[in-house]
Amino acid sequence: MSDEIAENGTANGDVPEIELIIKASTIDGRRKGACLFCQEYFMDLYLLAELKTISLKVTTVDMQKPPPDFRTNFEATHPPILIDNGLAILENEKIERHIMKSVPGGHNLFVQDKEVASLIENLYSKLKLVLVRKDEQKSAALRAHLSRIDGLLERRGTRFLTGDTMCCFDCELMPRLQHIRVAGKYFVDFEIPASFRSLWRYMYHMYQLDAFTQSCPADQDIINHYKLQQALKMKKHEELETPTFTTSIPVDINDSNNTEE
Amino acid sequence: MSDEIAENGTANGDVPEIELIIKASTIDGRRKGACLFCQEYFMDLYLLAELKTISLKVTTVDMQKPPPDFRTNFEATHPPILIDNGLAILENEKIERHIMKSVPGGHNLFVQDKEVASLIENLYSKLKLVLVRKDEQKSAALRAHLSRIDGLLERRGTRFLTGDTMCCFDCELMPRLQHIRVAGKYFVDFEIPASFRSLWRYMYHMYQLDAFTQSCPADQDIINHYKLQQALKMKKHEELETPTFTTSIPVDINDSNNTEE
Secondary structure (H helix, E strand, C coil): CCCECCCCCCCCCCEEEEEEEECCCCCCCCCEHHHHHHHHHHHHHHHHHCCCCCEEEEEECCCCCCCCCHHHHCCCCCCEEEEECCCCECCCCHHHHHCCCHCCCCCCCCCHHHHHHHHHCCCHHHHHHHHCCCHHHHHHHHHHHHHHHHHHHHHHHHCCCCCCCCHHHHHHHHHEEEHHHHHHHHHHHHCCCCCHHHHHHHHHHHCCCCCHHHCCCCCHHHHHHHHHHHHHHHHHHHHHHHCCCCCCCCCCCCCCCCCCC | CEEECCCCCCCCCCCCEEEEEEEEECCCCCECCCCCCHHHHHHHEEEHHHHCCCEEEEECCCCEEEECHHHHCCCCCCEEEEEEEEEEEECCCHHHHHHHCCCCCCHHHCCHHHHHHHHHHCHHHHHHHHHHHHCHHHHHHHHHHHHHHHHHHHHHHCCCCCCCCCHHHHCCCCHHHHHHHHHHHHHHHCCCCCCCHHHHHHHHHHCCCCHHHHCCCHHHHHHHHHHHHHHHHHHHHHCCCCCCCCCCCCCCCCCCCCCCC
């Protein structure tokens, strides 16, 4: 494994050690990558480590050249991977379930809030549409969705989505807001309006939190993540086509002067 | 080596066998790739094989997974590579020189024509500028250059650049014209004007020639070649930057209501 970050908490107390394997940056294999689910679970577990209910170890794996022991253990599985007491959990839904049901303190993160759950669930797909279509209609839809989140935060007046402490929804939302902010600006000059004051206040508080700043990829890694996705998609397009050879001519060739030598 | 194409000529006559190693397509390792110098020397040698002064063997190597014997022999060298009587020639200028000086019949391809030489030498760099800058000024410069070539062909009234038979300049120009046509159209909607009738007549004759059609990559391979170049260049841009983290806020946070719980 390329890099190990020992986070808060100690392994030699009563608290269990949880290991989270995350994807490395595609630019520099020693940096954290722009993987949304990796950051989400990193934040969940970081909060629990701060509360000293667990000790957290975060391992970064460069998927462009995974170390031999990673390939032996996990073959083609991509991070995030959670390892608890020798048990590796490979699927995102199972990782979330495991944090909620089996990691000490985890159940406190999983607040019931149907309004918030349904409000944030389709936000990210709107960014993807903006990046693919690059038209004002899709940007307007993303802006409208952010406006609804701004509205909820204003109405509730709380620091975070469900109250004044962080919960699983905040760990889900904030990495996606950061991708919207950085990639939206870079690729289509999309900006979160300054008039969304409650949303900006929310992000401001997040930027002060270790759980966010320790888990957040660099802007360049976020941008590069989408560039590579686009390049692969563009490549796929040609891969699926039957090879063609442009040899047609747009004009009549009056060849009488030149062919009969 | 992934694929071997036995071209015209036989190995068991008096004529020497020349092997040309060319880059494979980045889409399908069994297809020819969009490598301009590979196609240029392929055409030169194809013409000589048609004249039966040599026998030509063309080998396609997938550089994404070169076969072990290729790596052993040539390490990081990229095709084109010419092999003549056990001697491997690795550099483009030396390959050209070798075809001219040492391959039977080769000297006939290398016609002296300063006007043509200087007319075609900077054409390709104008396509690169069009693809990078994507502005009308660069497109106009490319169009003006093509217009000068059209003018020369019209004035001379010959089928090819220096006469009614192909020479080294035709093998240099035509692969580049094809890239201009296919990539120009795809990336920036650049079209060679139909009014360039002599240029189109020239291309028409080329499209009838085995030396061109046998060596020409598919449109998709040409397009993909530039897409991968752009993706690598885009990636490089982020690689050179110091990682930054966008955490500034565009508004003043009036936090008096929310921070003192």
